[in-house]
Amino acid sequence: MVADVVLTTPASDQVTIRALLNSSSDINLLREDVAIAYGFSVKPNKQTPNARFLDNNKITLYQPRRVAITATDSAGETKTYN
Numbered sequence: 191m192v193a194d195v196v197l198t199t200p201a202s203d204q205v206t207i208r209a210l211l212n213s214s215s216d217i218n219l220l221r222e223d224v225a226i227a228y229g230f231s232v233k234p235n236k237q238t239p240n241a242r243f244l245d246n247n248k249i250t251l252y253q254p255r256r257v258a259i260t261a262t263d264s265a266g267e268t269k270t271y272n
Contacts, residue, residue, distance in 0.1 A: 196260040199228045211261055211271075218259075218271075222252070 195209045197220075205228060212218060219241075225232050232252050241249040262268045 191261075191263070193261045193263070197228065198258045199230070201229055203228075209259075211259070219249070225252075 191211050193209065193211050194206050195211060196204050197207050197209075198204055207224065209218075220230070222232055234250070234252060241251060243249060258270060260268060260270045
């Protein structure tokens with residue numbers, strides 16, 4: 191689902207961004223340029239990447255973060271994911 195989500199930044203600001211949100215996934219990913227733009231530190235993780243694109247290319251994973259986002263679906267129901 192593509193939705194407007196409220197992202198809480200490291201400075202505790204809340205910004206609305208347009209995002210692809212998969213509420214049934216274990217993780218959601220934030221692009222590196224977006225993370226940097228909103229003040230998240232981006233440091234390479236020494237762990238071997240454990241995610242891949244559909245074409246089998248590796249996804250570079252950086253420091254995992256727990257980020258609260260809030261989204262409202264088409265039925266008007268608002269949910270917060272932590």
